Amino acid sequence: MNAPAAPLSPYSSALGKSNIEVHTLSVLVDNEPGVLARVVGLFSGRGYNIESLTVAEVAHAEHLSRITIVTTGTPEAIEQIGHQLERLVPVHKVTDLTLRGGAVERELAMIKVAGKGPERQEALRLADAFRARVVDASIESFVFELTGNVGKIDQFIELMRPIGLVEVSRTGVAAISRGPNPIG
Amino acid sequence: MSNLLTGAEMVVRALQDQGVETIFGYPGGAVLPIYDALFHQKHIKHVLVRHEQGAAHAAEGYARSSGKAGVLLVTSGPGATNAITGLTDALMDSIPLVCITGQVPTHLIGSDAFQECDTVGITRHCTKHNYLVRHVDDLARVLHEAFYVAQNGRPGPVVIDIPKDVQFAVGAYFGPHKVEHKTYKPRLEGDPDKIAQAVEMMAAAKRPIFYTGGGVINSGVEASHLLRELVGLTGFPITSTLMGLGSYPASGEKWLGMLGMHGTFEANNAMHDCDLMVAVGARFDDRITGRLDAFSPGSKKIHVDIDPSSINKNVKIDLGIIGDCAHVLRKMVELWRARRHVASAEPLAKWWAQIDQWRARKSLSYKASKEVIKPQFAVQRLYELTKARDVYITTEVGQHQMWAAQHYHFEEPNRWMTSGGLGTMGYGLPAAIGAQLAHPDALVVDIAGEASILMNIQELSTAAQYRLPVKVFILNNEYMGMVRQWQELLHDGRYSESYSEALPDFVKLAEAYGAHGIRCSDPAQLDAAILEMIDTPRTVIFDCIVDKTENCLPMIPSGKAHNEMILPDHDAEIGSVIDAPGKMLV
């Protein structure tokens, strides 16, 4: 007979386990040494996932950096991630852009493709369709620069694979809210 | 200009300006300038420990018993790494510590210099926050900020790593009033609407319970007073975690005893069957909840905590109130009074009748003996013979710790110091030294196990140097008793490496350290021996020879629910109680 499945561990969370979601968190931090290590260490130490992470200074005079993290987990786990991030002393604000809705998310990728003859033509044609720019060219290769959401970049890379994909460098996702108001 | 100081002088000035009177430390090359600055002053007393772990636990004992921040000063490299266990312990139990570490000079950082280690890297995970100060001009701000961060919000340990060249460099010093933290501003006042909602839920409850923790103690004495008032007004039963003992008096009529793995039958069953749980400054950890999917299935849960991440972390909460315990409790008391609430008398009386039935099981009972000293009996006698005094109790970790929690009763907060979250053997003696320094005239007793005490036994030398009359009361069962108990439960009594082989003669050991040694193995002699200990105005080691195989009960076996406890009158083999998934747990 079908016995009910035993829970993973009697001490593990009874909170929802199944509905895994992808969320983008925007974290405004003091740009001080070690701040990225604190954030990344928190994710590894507590077993959270990082799908993508970008960081750069956004206000020089105020020493502020914005870290954008794409993470996966149950809604409860993602709420917990937000609170844990807020506990870090140099963190000013954590915003769950996915929960808030209506954010613009973009990633930049540089994609190297090698090939000769008709393959070159095909690569250029597809690049044009995706509005990718050629930032480097040699007789047997191109480097394309492509900006867009993650899905668009994934799709472009898949199309380049049979043509002669050599390698890819991606920035990870940067995100900002729509409308006149700041994320915070 | 008068406010130009060297980095080392700034450290000492900042400690003075923060009101620090006592620090714990151990010198070394990378902190010599600070030790030199200490040499030139009289305001701050430096207590020389014998191992940096001892410094950290002593600072914890000092902090926990006094409500102030504890301070330690250690050298780079091994000095810092030796302090790690104590820092982690303070993080887990939310104890405010400021730990100053020396570092190799800035130009050598990263070169694998002698006694260099990446202190901020290593301590990032075991501190609330840490700093590496590369410029002397940042030092005054960082020092004051560290005290702010350690003591505000949910308290915790903060490390300040100061390279040796920064200690020598000269810069401008300013006092604490100029420091306001940019980002770290914990919320103290709870949301008034939510507090009002909580009070309505409490007024409507039929089977309510207060479940309180270390947060009430951290919030200050006032929080404990308000808690007592609220319990008095509502008439609700109250239980507490290991860390929260003393915030409500053990003699109070609403007291159910401690809850959790070794908590009382009445506390755990009341948690399981309640219809409203009011959690205050407690964090639903696994020692408390037992099996999560069977944890208090029929209750609504209110959770008051200063740390938003504690709410909904392990257990789904119906009403979370973020704020300081004292603030929220005060508002609850005010509202309850203003609305002239009376708890619904009839259901509450029924609830108490049910609780009294659980109480009647007498879950802390044990089989008395005239031949051997039962460890529970030893703690009970210690309690009876010391309770009238100004007494502070610390513990090591193991069965003796749980027996102390069960059988020593606390009437006031800040009187009980134990390693709850990390469970650090070796905590008790240095913590007792810290507590004794904060309360020179009090009676301070470390209730110890013979295995744990050896982990920081070197601190007896510290006690001797400062003539600290701490009492080490060892419940000597010749076993790592808690390990032995789990091996009996889980591994068919194969006692792998849990026998305390080759123990020292503790009486002679005491004498070697200039302390007084007492041994007792006869229940009839116990009172006299305890009185001798109390009346000896010196450090005492009391080697109390107890029953070797006594188990600590009652117990929620790992992986079981609150209403599945093993009670002292359990007659079957305890080796068959825990199932396979339970065996995986700690």
Ligand SMILES: Cc1ncc(C[n+]2csc(CCOP(=O)(O)OP(=O)(O)O)c2C)c(N)n1
């Ligand atoms: C530093 C450290 N190492 C190991 C443990 C695991 N441990 C928990 S209790 C215990 C035995 C303690 O023995 P003892 O001090 O004699 O106390 P008893 O349980 O016998 O009262 C051990 C080894 C621990 N808690 N801390």
Ligand SMILES: [Mg+2]
């Ligand atoms: Mg023992």
